[in-house]
Amino acid sequence: MRLLQYLLLFLMLMANIAHAHQCYADPKQAYQALIAKQSAQKAMSVRVNINTASMGELATLNGVGAKTAQAIVDYRELMGRFDSVDDLTKVKGIGVKTLEKNRHRLTVH
Secondary structure (H helix, E strand, O other): OHHHHHHHHHHHHHHHHHHHOOOOHHHHHHHHHHHHHHHHHHHHHEEOOOOOHHHHHHHHOOOOHHHHHHHHHHHHHOOOOOOHHOOOOOOOOOOOOHHHHHHHEEEHH
């Protein structure tokens, strides 16, 4: 049983090593890269209220660039608040696939 635990631990460590992307000679660079990666991951998991989000916040959505983010803001200013997340498909440039890729991050209040 103990051998199996050691083997499992070894395999987990090897999997982590296989996922390492870069080595840094300078610990400061490694720390800065880690912080940047964590910040990017956090930004990608933050919920976005489509009724109040800025262009910058909307542009963090998967498949939404500056032009589409501006279209969302323009639509919201012209037509008023979104009643549901599904209303986002009424904006030119937002299709069902884009909505589904981002549904877990979207909210309306």
